[in-house]
Amino acid sequence: MKTKGRIWLIGGTQESAQLAAAIAEAQLACTVSVTTEIAKQLYVSSIERAENYAPLRVWVGRLTSETAAFFLQQQEIVAVLDASHPYAVEISQLAIAITTQLGIPYLRFERPDWKDEGGGMKDEREKGQKKGLVFQSFAELVATDILQGQRVLLIVGYRPLALFQPWQDRATLFARLLPSVTAIEAAIAAGFTPDRLFAMRPPISPDLEKALWQHWQISVVVTKSSGIAGGEDVKRQVAAELGIPLVAIARPPITYPQQTSNLTTALAFCQEHLSPANKPKT
CATH class of the missing domain: 3.40.50.1380 (Methylglyoxal synthase-like domain)
Structure with missing residues (x-):
């Protein structure tokens, strides 16, 4: 059974911007996390397209092991799609650890070599x-x-x-x-x-x-x-x-619980764990 809540898209990359656009188009609620205000600009067009039917938020900051659990609770996260940079080891390791601890589904979107x-x-x-x-x-x-x-x-x-x-x-x-x-x-x-x-x-x-x-x-x-x-x-x-x-x-070696390089697979993961947020206004 699908649940209400939000996807946590770990962003900051070009492919995460593509994923955000696809998630918004599918009318799924999503919070994108980035570390700088400059990186936030990657999602401006997706936010504009989504504002009438699917709440797409961009959260700016750095998460730690002390703040990650509160972030997940505050944002009502039900699944995590990690599209961070291949060398952003810290955030991926943190996301894997906290989702394992809390039993939240996690999928790594790894850009192809x-x-x-x-x-x-x-x-x-x-x-x-x-x-x-x-x-x-x-x-x-x-x-x-x-x-x-x-x-x-x-x-x-x-x-x-x-x-x-x-x-x-x-x-x-x-x-x-x-x-x-x-x-x-x-x-x-x-x-x-x-x-x-x-x-x-x-x-x-x-x-x-x-x-x-x-x-x-x-x-x-x-x-x-x-x-x-x-x-x-x-x-x-x-x-x-x-x-x-x-x-x-070489890319840092990380063992991901599950991963994909396919956008369709990543979107299906989001749809599996999240019900449509708000229908388009008529």
């Missing part, structure tokens, strides 16, 4: 592994000398940048970041000078990506294995065109 979406790219990845260009963690990468003397572009988000601070005297480091105060401050604290930072919200076109790498005379690029949704296909395309090694950091 680029090799699954890119077909023939799998062979390229295997070649990269043989060359040692795929690392399991940032710590593993910085423990090698692969960046020694290189002009390195880091497209990894702001959180790992502190790990590269000791490399500021051993390589010439650049970073492409989101245009946020937090990101810029973190980069400066890690030893990056303003002339070695480029702040722009994705998607980044191949032409712009290529122009940036050429302008900075980049010789090595470090990125995350974030899939096509994270622009990994563009980076690999440009790297191949310019003959620049692309160092990829």
Whole structure:
């Protein structure tokens, strides 16, 4: 039997915006959680379309083990659809723990790996592994000398940048970041000078990506294995065109209770556990 309540969509990604739109279109009540006001803008159009029939809320903030249970109760959450970034390990682990504890259904929406979406790219990845260009963690990468003397572009988000601070005297480091105060401050604290930072919200076109790498005379690029949704296909395309090694950091290993990469399956999960919120007004 379906129950009244809300879906908790853990958002902040492009695919979560697509899921929010589909959930709203299905007239299901949903609360999307994001960590910044900027990320909230991903859902503006979905909110506008849903306001007359399906309450779609966007909650901004960071949840902890102390506040998560209250959040679930306050929002009347009956099921969780986790569409957070593949590297947002903390929120996924928290959601898994609290839903297991409270017996709330959980489904992970995992963006496909680029090799699954890119077909023939799998062979390229295997070649990269043989060359040692795929690392399991940032710590593993910085423990090698692969960046020694290189002009390195880091497209990894702001959180790992502190790990590269000791490399500021051993390589010439650049970073492409989101245009946020937090990101810029973190980069400066890690030893990056303003002339070695480029702040722009994705998607980044191949032409712009290529122009940036050429302008900075980049010789090595470090990125995350974030899939096509994270622009990994563009980076690999440009790297191949310019003959620049692309160092990829593998996704953190997490065991999800259940997961899918199919939007239809994710929507069916929401419909299974939630009855339509408000019918369209006539």
